Amino acid sequence: MELRKKVCVLEDDDDIREIISFLLESEHYEVFSYPTVKDFTNGVTTITPDIFILDIMLPDGNGIDVCKGIKSNDSYAAIPVIMMSANYTENDVQNNCKPEDFIRKPFDIGDFVDRVALQLRH
Known part of the structure; x- marks a missing residue:
């Protein structure tokens, strides 16, 4: 049996975090989601994710x-990162860190799933 890809999500908005988790689990990914940088930092040490999905504006970082x-x-350097934001532009993000992709909120659900799958294939 093929191991499921592990997706690590850092998103403080409960509704968005639940939607992302539901979408990715329905695509048969194993999802680890965290509402804060602290929870993410503590949780990520126990897994090796295949991709990171990170919100930008968080309550503690x-x-x-x-x-x-x-x-x-x-x-972790070789693991793809997708950044998400409603308030930042792709240029803001690319100038500060080098994620593999940037998704503007609100996002199209189908596009979101496709972009995650694309990064996991690389």
């Missing part, structure tokens, strides 16, 4: 800083 941390960590 910033997804761009989390992205920089991932990209500078040898254990």
